[in-house]
Amino acid sequence: MDGFAGILALLLASIAATGSDASSYGLDTVLAQEFKADPLAGNDTFELLRPGLKHFLSTPRHDLDYKLHSILSLQSTTSVTVKLVGFSSDQKHQLEQQLGRYLEILNKNEHVHVIGTGGTSNHRLNVRSKIEIDVVRDSGSSNLADSMFRAIQGTVDRPSSLSSVYYTPVPYTVVDELVRADLAKPLASYVIYILNLKRQARSYGYDYQPGDGDELHSAFTKCLGNLWMGRERYVWIDLAAGPIEYGPALSGEGLVLRSELYPYAAAFHESPAQKALLADLAALVWSASQMLLAPAMRIPVYYDRELEVHFFHFKHGDGGDSEQIKWEEIEETFKKEASEGLLFHGQSLVFKRFTIDMDECALCSALLARSTKSYTSRVLIDRYSLFVNDYIDSKQLHYLLAENQVELEKMAGSSGSSNNFMARIVPVYVFDLKSDRIVMLDRDHQSMAFRDMIIAIRSKGYQTVSEFNCNHRPMMVETRRLERPLVASLLQTLWGVTPTYLTWSSEHNSTFLDYTWSLGNTPFGPFSKLSSLSFAQRDAAPRNVLHTMLNTTVWGAIEMLETLKGLGGEKAVLKSRQGTEMNQRWNLLLYKLNKATSAMSHFDFNLALFFLKSAEHDLYGAHHLAFEASSHLEAAIVCFKDAPFPWSWLVFVLAIAGIGLYVWFRREQLFASKRKRF
Numbered sequence: 001m002d003g004f005a006g007i008l009a010l011l012l013a014s015i016a017a018t019g020s021d022a023s024s025y026g027l028d029t030v031l032a033q034e035f036k037a038d039p040l041a042g043n044d045t046f047e048l049l050r051p052g053l054k055h056f057l058s059t060p061r062h063d064l065d066y067k068l069h070s071i072l073s074l075q076s077t078t079s080v081t082v083k084l085v086g087f088s089s090d091q092k093h094q095l096e097q098q099l100g101r102y103l104e105i106l107n108k109n110e111h112v113h114v115i116g117t118g119g120t121s122n123h124r125l126n127v128r129s130k131i132e133i134d135v136v137r138d139s140g141s142s143n144l145a146d147s148m149f150r151a152i153q154g155t156v157d158r159p160s161s162l163s164s165v166y167y168t169p170v171p172y173t174v175v176d177e178l179v180r181a182d183l184a185k186p187l188a189s190y191v192i193y194i195l196n197l198k199r200q201a202r203s204y205g206y207d208y209q210p211g212d213g214d215e216l217h218s219a220f221t222k223c224l225g226n227l228w229m230g231r232e233r234y235v236w237i238d239l240a241a242g243p244i245e246y247g248p249a250l251s252g253e254g255l256v257l258r259s260e261l262y263p264y265a266a267a268f269h270e271s272p273a274q275k276a277l278l279a280d281l282a283a284l285v286w287s288a289s290q291m292l293l294a295p296a297m298r299i300p301v302y303y304d305r306e307l308e309v310h311f312f313h314f315k316h317g318d319g320g321d322s323e324q325i326k327w328e329e330i331e332e333t334f335k336k337e338a339s340e341g342l343l344f345h346g347q348s349l350v351f352k353r354f355t356i357d358m359d360e361c362a363l364c365s366a367l368l369a370r371s372t373k374s375y376t377s378r379v380l381i382d383r384y385s386l387f388v389n390d391y392i393d394s395k396q397l398h399y400l401l402a403e404n405q406v407e408l409e410k411m412a413g414s415s416g417s418s419n420n421f422m423a424r425i426v427p428v429y430v431f432d433l434k435s436d437r438i439v440m441l442d443r444d445h446q447s448m449a450f451r452d453m454i455i456a457i458r459s460k461g462y463q464t465v466s467e468f469n470c471n472h473r474p475m476m477v478e479t480r481r482l483e484r485p486l487v488a489s490l491l492q493t494l495w496g497v498t499p500t501y502l503t504w505s506s507e508h509n510s511t512f513l514d515y516t517w518s519l520g521n522t523p524f525g526p527f528s529k530l531s532s533l534s535f536a537q538r539d540a541a542p543r544n545v546l547h548t549m550l551n552t553t554v555w556g557a558i559e560m561l562e563t564l565k566g567l568g569g570e571k572a573v574l575k576s577r578q579g580t581e582m583n584q585r586w587n588l589l590l591y592k593l594n595k596a597t598s599a600m601s602h603f604d605f606n607l608a609l610f611f612l613k614s615a616e617h618d619l620y621g622a623h624h625l626a627f628e629a630s631s632h633l634e635a636a637i638v639c640f641k642d643a644p645f646p647w648s649w650l651v652f653v654l655a656i657a658g659i660g661l662y663v664w665f666r667r668e669q670l671f672a673s674k675r676k677r678f
Contacts, residue, residue, distance in 0.1 A: 041613035079189035086145035086196035102282035171210035193236035223470035225519035229534040254513035306423035315432035354412035447485035449492035495541035
């Protein structure tokens with residue numbers, strides 16, 4: 001009988017589980033069909049559910065504390081695969097184990113952080129982010145390493161007029177084509193290739209603008225590097241390149257030193273795995289994960305279906321500018337990326353241009369004059385020299401432009417140019433100065449991004465020395481070229497994309513600079529000359545919007561739960577029917593939010609947007625139920641009687657006091673036998 005009872009219990013449990021799975025499958029089917037028909041979730045899916053699915057959503061029923069815990073436990077996962085190329089099988093096995101152990105120590109389940117909070121001190125969103133790093137063994141890595149070595153050798157050994165240069169420039173495409181051919185399609189996770197190739201006869205670095213070799217001797221210094229971030233979701237780092245050194249010239253954070261970067265990589269082929277190398281590699285992988293794969297948000301950004309960028313070009317009307325700003329190049333960059341995932345489904349991005357003649361704009365000259373300040377700089381050119389330069393205070397100019405925005409729009413003729421009042425409009429103010437002296441924003445910026453606008457400056461001077469060095473050579477700034485800085489600023493303002501050299505450190509509770517990833521395929525300077533976007537920027541843009549929406553939904557749910565708790569709980573506020581619908585709404589809301597985080601983890605940002613937009617309907621429905629129920633509550637004043645006088649305590653205290661006084665006054669008689677007599 002006991003055996004039959006056990007079999008019956010298992011059968012009933014399996015039937016219940018099957019029914020639950022069937023109901024869940026039905027819910028997935030309804031949501032999948034609704035995603036195809038209404039990708040922006042304009043309809044409330046709760047109203048479309050069958051009674052059976054609503055009954056399925058009625059359970060489980062939890063208290064408010066459990067619901068609060070569940071809404072705060074939402075988590076998105078970033079999967080990272082680390083591939084070791086060029087290591088022997090024994091070394092690779094040892095590296096896999098020890099490197100994985102190092103990364104487990106570094107890896108922490110943290111919240112998503114935002115750098116610019118708009119005046120608040122809280123830089124943490126109510127969304128958790130977990131990075132899962134897997135170190136894998138590539139069976140064909142030896143063949144891949146040999147192919148890379150031969151390809152680099154063919155370039156290094158080729159006769160060149162650059163034989164006197166310390167580093168031989170190697171086009172990054174030599175290695176990048178081999179890496180892309182090795183990638184599995186489609187990519188299920190981010191991939192980091194660590195290349196430990198054999199040494200070449202000459203030191204080399206990767207050229208990110210391959211072309212005429214004489215460009216290396218031009219006034220604009222090329223910064224040769226040892227890594228590349230692809231358009232697809234992969235990064236590769238060549239340990240044999242360099243040694244590379246770049247960062248601030250005199251002082252500051254983020255310096256990448258040759259003595260700190262992979263110090264034991266060159267001797268790795270002749271010696272066992274070194275702890276220092278393992279620590280460096282673990283730090284490198286973790287830095288890539290934080291700066292590129294799961295970066296902090298620059299500012300919170302919300303979903304807008306229509307985006308408009310208005311370029312306001314302030315220039316003198318003499319027509320003497322021989323090098324015009326390449327507006328088409330900027331627009332083409334974003335149009336190309338929009339079709340590859342930068343924008344959501346149904347989202348649009350429009351560019352408009354307006355010109356203002358500064359010779360006829362007294363207000364423009366006044367704004368610049370009020371924002372101009374001066375500073376003294378110490379620059380190394382053969383020897384240290386002091387220079388007094390002017391610069392534009394970006395915060396002051398931002399304030400003045402915001403105060404006079406309407407008047408400037410009237411002068412440019414942009415008032416009423418946008419017929420869509422629902423579009424988010426970002427003005428970009430570009431000032432073409434007539435001064436021969438180099439004038440920049442905040443001393444060394446060509447463009448500055450703010451929440452509501454972008455400001456850019458260029459003067460007649462063609463180049464200037466920056467405060468950054470690369471491989472012991474000062475970096476030059478092409479002050480007439482604004483395409484790359486404007487692309488970087490638009491990424492920050494429109495989508496809250498953080499520069500590849502900046503992140504938020506929860507340990508220090510401040511920003512953290514690391515210029516390791518400022519080379520190559522990134523529009524964020526000062527070491528990159530490219531305006532193209534890598535996967536890091538293209539993924540961060542929609543992810544930031546989704547994280548902001550998710551955080552807003554979580555905050556709304558928390559406020560509702562705290563309101564119900566303050567009113568005495570769900571049972572005290574909601575009637576039976578309202579309580580059932582509230583529980584159904586809540587379970588559907590939590591289900592959609594979990595689906596949204598899962599879609600983000602799988603890079604399906606359009607599906608995640610659908611679930612988040614759909615969850616807003618459920619949150620609104622739950623808020624409406626709570627408001628409707630609380631409106632029927634009546635406030636009442638209950639008068640309590642005064643507490644009775646504590647006669648028993650008074651009698652007890654008086655009795656103790658009386659006994660004490662009696663003992664004190666009779667102490668001579670009571671303790672006479674204790675006194676010593678002589």
